[in-house]
Amino acid sequence: MQPSAKQFVLTHIVEKVSGLTAESIQASQSVKHFNIPWKILYRHSERLFTIALCCCKPRTDRIWTAATQITFKMISVNGNYESKTRRYTFANDSQAGWCGYSTFEWAMFLKEFAVDDKIILEVHVTIESMTGIERPEKLKHFDRADRKFTDVVLEVGEENFHVSKVVLAEQSTHFKRRLMDHSRQAKQSVINLEGVSSEDFQVFLELVYMENTLTDSNIEDVLKLVEKYEAKNPGRLCEQFLIMDSKHSLKTKMQIAEQYQFQKLKAHCLSNMKSRADVRAVMGTDSSELDAPLMRVLLEKLLQLNQ
16 A cells, blocks of 8 residues: 655644744644654744744654655735745754744734734645654554454454454444445455555554544544544544544644534534634635635634624
8 A cells, every 4th residue: 555645734823923032932732743743833033033843752762763844834814924845854863942944034024924913833744754763552452363352354464453343343334244244255254455554454443442542643544444434433532532632733623524524523623713813724825725615614704703
């Protein structure tokens, strides 16, 4: 299976821009993507405003690297924006703090982007290569057969997953049809699954077996399998995680809510959009990234806040 591009976006709203103290470093909250914690750092000096992408992975004796392409965007509530792109390789021996940064003129920043005393920072990241980044520990092992609790082997790539047909069928309409409903494969003891990453399938199975496995790093990949395998209850657990525990931005959550028709998550996001800046942060700079129904909802919210 061809791996999907390792991409993510961090969004942060800077409030009370006029009160930013010179040289004081501010930060967004840390969010994990691809098993690495990241956050946005920013500060202003006498003439410059600096935005940085900080890799918060601790330094260790183990050698690791993450080569990235980073696009920094400053966005005003009115939708104007300025962007700069650069490349930076994070590593266990790189300096913490101002890693992967770009600077903007402070006077321009105040004049053209600080509307309602707020500004939106958006950092688009493409991880071009990674080495030495450890995979998350498995919460449940499916590589051993247990005749009491397993009766089928699912082949995913080079890994075998020993599971129960009944458990899978209870949680997944797809596997119920495939394993239980008098299908040809129902009698097979080994079934090959194509087009699936073994790492993602491991997390999906952990969720099916009710392990506390969801993280901001894996939620979007798990949701693809939830949809693929028509797993309604695991889908509800994903929605609950996004509402209660996720540190993803409102933009990411709203896009997920629209894509998977998570109405509770959608209502949660809308209720947390309390300013024009909140809505603009979800809209971003490229309207083509948003489906027409989602854009309509956001414009209605913007009109409501303008009243």
